[in-house]
Amino acid sequence: MYNRKKKGQATIEYLVLLSVAIIIALVIFAFMGWIPGFAGSLKERQVKLYWSSQFPIQIRDYKVSNSTGTYIQLQNVGDSKIEILNMTGGFLNDTTPDPSGVDARLSAGETKIFHFDGITCPTTGVVYELENISFGYNVIDGIQGMVEIGDRELVGTCQ
Numbered sequence: 329m330y331n332r333k334k335k336g337q338a339t340i341e342y343l344v345l346l347s348v349a350i351i352i353a354l355v356i357f358a359f360m361g362w363i364p365g366f367a368g369s370l371k372e373r374q375v376k377l378y379w380s381s382q383f384p385i386q387i388r389d390y391k392v393s394n395s396t397g398t399y400i401q402l403q404n405v406g407d408s409k410i411e412i413l414n415m416t417g418g419f420l421n422d423t424t425p426d427p428s429g430v431d432a433r434l435s436a437g438e439t440k441i442f443h444f445d446g447i448t449c450p451t452t453g454v455v456y457e458l459e460n461i462s463f464g465y466n467v468i469d470g471i472q473g474m475v476e477i478g479d480r481e482l483v484g485t486c487q
Contacts, residue, residue, distance in 0.1 A: 378480040385404060455486075
């Protein structure tokens with residue numbers, strides 16, 4: 329009888345240690361953003377940090393709605409004046425900006441909010457990921473038809 333107790337105790341200890349290891353692994357995966365729906369705000373902060381380090385067009389802030397489209401605050405960090413032609417991303421091939429009365433040109437260092445009405449998210453409150461984000465732009469008095477392609481998606485909660 330004594331040996332059976334030891335076997336049972338060893339089995340329970342093994343199962344407890346295994347379950348603790350699995351829980352730790354799930355927590356790590358969640359914080360790294362590998363599980364959809366978890367750590368959305370952490371992933372959103374990482375994406376904002378990435379896009380605020382791009383050149384020459386930086387995304388300073390953004391909001392995606394299921395009814396009004398996408399609002400993106402862009403900054404030209406280059407030394408030449410540029411004109412934003414379009415933005416591609418998510419499931420769309422091309423959408424031109426509607427700067428809501430604002431000129432689509434950005435001087436060096438200038439920041440403006442652009443409205444892209446063709447890019448929306450499915451439902452309010454749902455976490456979205458817009459992949460394959462790129463901006464088409466012209467350098468005023470310079471090279472035309474330039475494209476800035478991002479390696480990170482835009483992540484956030486649909487508003």
